[in-house]
Amino acid sequence: MDLSYTSQIPTTEFIERRQNLLSQMKENTAAIIFSAQEQVRNNDCHYPFRQDSYFWYLTGFNEPDSALLLIKANGATQSILFLRPSDPLMETWHGRRLGLQNAPQKLSIDNAYSIDDFSTQFFKLTKNLTALYHKNMQQVWGDKLLAESKAEFSEICCWSPILDEMRLFKSANEIALMQQAGQISALAHIRAMKQTRPNRTEAEIEGEILHEFSRFGAKFASYNSIVAGGDNACILHYTENDQALKDGELLLIDAGCEFAMYAGDITRTFPINGKFTQPQREIYEIVLAAQKKAIELLIPGNSIQQANDAAVRIKVEGLIRLGILQGDIDELIEKQAHRQFYMHGLGHWLGLDVHDVGSYSKDCCNGDRNSKIRDRELKAGMVLTVEPGLYISPNSQVPEQYKGIGVRIEDDLLITEYGNKILTSAVPKEIEEIEKLMAE
Structure with a gap:
């Protein structure tokens, strides 16, 4: 099992995170967080292992079949790890494997037990405690272990609201890793632009992207890459990536690497032959203007909702100008007439998960991180994507020249004390810059 990720963030930061969680727990309680398990692909072959993000956030430990137990009682705290014992065969x-003997010193925890002894040891360690912090169904195998332990608590609390809020604000170390993820993702998009030409396939371009990820130390993509030529771009989560690229069409690529567990997430849309047609240029310029306005507004004190509303207005104005929508701009927005061409939100939190945890609404304690009203005040340390788009289905009742055009432009944004910083600015998005790069 690869343990190299543990060197990317200092052990002291994982200790601080555990102490932060413990400080917000009630007295005489425990919290249990389970790792991911390996998943069988077929017979005795497994999918590549990816650690549970919550477990990683608190431990930096990259092995399956593990559990972190935090105890707060009698004015003291304990951190205990259950893991697989060493097994030479x-x-x-x-x-x-790290093993029981090495775990306390390597991970700066108080004690370690074999995961095989979980039921017995968990019962002993928690028998006098009143409440347990646990997220049900996060790891089903862990839920079964808890049931087998026969431990009983007068109250079960969910640790998710506490940890989600902690994870929402990135440390300096996390920001450094996310900058690297953004830079590698940008280099991959640049390579894709340079390698794209008519009659290549979407799969070939995806291969170019993955090559660049790997070349710079990002072993995995942070999500399934979208490489969508022509009207495939109007399918938001298109991942078949098996069609030939056609002269005169656009290619939408939504792809990001995972570097040291942190996600990059970029979308660029560009002409397969290197030159935008006039209708493609017109749609693209609307989306680019909307993104620029949104980035201008995504600063401390504002909200995602404010930026989205401004982006929607720009897009509706542009669609009216092109004859794709007809009517009064305010009435069209009120009726959400644009939703047939822009059916998703402006962006999402980014971090250990590509759609990262954290509430979007003002009531940040309600646990509703998927709230449709994204009116939470932005603060320094938050990282989010900004990804407006327009998708003109081939079946839309619009002028013929715009049918089948799908455009999305996405960057990763760090909210700073003085405004924001684009972590993915290395890959061009101005029309002239894209055409110049592709001409090279």
Whole structure:
């Protein structure tokens, strides 16, 4: 098992995170967080292992079949890790394990037990406690272990609201890793632009992207890449990536790498032959203007909702100008007439998960991180995407020249004390810059 990620963030930061969680727990309680498990692909072959983000956030430990137990009682705290014991035979076949003896010193925890002894030890360690912080269904295998332990608590609380709020604000170390994820993702998009030409396939361009991720130390994509030529771009989560690229059409690429567990997320849309047609240029310029306005507004004290409302107005104005929408701009916005061409939100939180945790609404304690009203005040340390788009379905009742055009432009944005910083600015998005790059 690859343990190299543990060097990317200092152990002291994981200690601070655990102490932060403990400080917000009630007295005489415990919290349990389970790791991910390996998932079988077929027979005895597994999918690549990816650690549970919450477990990673508190431990920096990259092995499956593990559990972190935090205890707060009698004016003191404990951190205990359950993990797989060393096994020379299994390690010969499947890779090294940290083991019980090494875990306390390596991860700066108080004690370690075998995961095989979870039920017995968990019962002993928590028998005098009144409440347990646990997120049900986060890891089903862990829920079963808890049931087997026969431990009883007068109250079960969910740790998710506490940890979600902690994860929403990125530390300096996290920001550095996200900058790297953004930079590598940008280099991959640049390579894709340079390698795109008619008659290549979407799959070939996806291969170019993954090559660049790997070349710069990002072993995995942070989500399934979208490489959508022509009207495939009007399918928001298109991932088949198996069609030939056609001369005269656009290519929409939504792809980002995962670097040291942190996600990059970029979308660019560009002409397959290197030159925008006039209708493509007109749609693209509307989306670009909307994104620029949104970025201008995504600053401390404002909200995603404010930026989205401004972006929607620009897009509706543009669609009226092109004859795609007809009517009064305010009435069209009120009726949400634009939703047939822009059916998603402006962006999302970004971090250990590409759609990261955290509430979007003013009532940040309600646990509704998917609230449609994204009116929470932005503050320094938050990282989010800004990704307006327009998708003109081939079946839309619009002027013929615009049918089948799908455009999205997405960047990763760090909210800073003085405004914001674009973490993915290395990849061009101005029409002239894109055409110049592709001409090279």
